[in-house]
Amino acid sequence: MPSEDAHEDVRYLAGSPGRIAILRAIREEPLRPAAITRRVESTRTTVQRVLAGFRERRWVVERDATYRLTATGERVCDAYENLLDATARAREFAPFAANAEPIATELPSAAFEHGSLTVASAQDPLAPVDRLIDRFEETESAAVRSVSPIVSRTFNEAAMELLGRETSIQLVIDERVLETSTESFPEAFKRALDRCDVSVRVHPDPLPVGLFTDREGPRTCLMAYDDQNTPRALFECTDESVHEWALGWFDRVQDRSRPLEDVVDDGSDPTGRDGMDADADIGDESDVA
Structure with a gap:
């Protein structure tokens, strides 16, 4: 069973659409904070705060002021994307299911x-x-x-x-x-x-x-x-x-x-039309559906 820390990490990532947007941006290519700010249309303060949260969880590393995903960050990003896709499909197919x-x-x-x-x-x-x-x-x-x-x-x-x-x-x-x-x-x-x-x-x-x-x-x-x-x-x-x-x-x-x-x-005529002409007028029918 996942630990409480794992649940907390999931809650952290799901807590704001901007966090997964930043994770996606870094997955595409290593970026500096200023570039991330432009890419996700956020404030520099917000981006720096989110990056600190990612570093704490070992999802990103910083080298030469540039951020890139770690192997665990890649897995977390992919798993979260899959969860979003599955949830979207579940919502779409809910009327059928x-x-x-x-x-x-x-x-x-x-x-x-x-x-x-x-x-x-x-x-x-x-x-x-x-x-x-x-x-x-x-x-x-x-x-x-x-x-x-x-x-x-x-x-x-x-x-x-x-x-x-x-x-x-x-x-x-x-x-x-x-x-x-x-x-x-x-x-x-x-x-x-x-x-x-x-x-x-x-x-x-x-x-x-x-x-x-x-x-x-x-x-x-x-x-x-x-x-x-x-x-x-x-x-x-x-x-x-x-x-x-x-x-x-x-x-x-x-x-x-x-x-x-x-x-x-097994029984009598199920049409209830014994002795009736098959072509007799039966009047107007309406959809049962």
């Missing part, structure tokens, strides 16, 4: 290093959905893998667009989505049963996130939802390790799921 547990903890580290986020806001609450639909439209893959914990007319229509381009879809939904689909979107549900280019499986437990990817990759999209199943953030990444993780997670989810046909065969 907070709504995508436990999946967020399973993602490879490359996800947070190379991924990007589209977040819902008061000004644009559908930004994540619109972004995902863009990805649907851009997809040229012949084999899409998808997991959906919600039902949405928008997603249904985007999926039909994909199928029109001779794309096959393997989709996993949960039992809640199945129930909503049969009640609110019977036509889309019936098409899923009838089409040979759509494979739907039903998972017994609520699904934590939405997934959109394909076998070829490398783009992976993960949608995080809040407790009301409202899309909050869309994560995207083209890193190969993230794509491999996504395919592995999809396979695990799929393995725990049952084919839609088997679920349907």
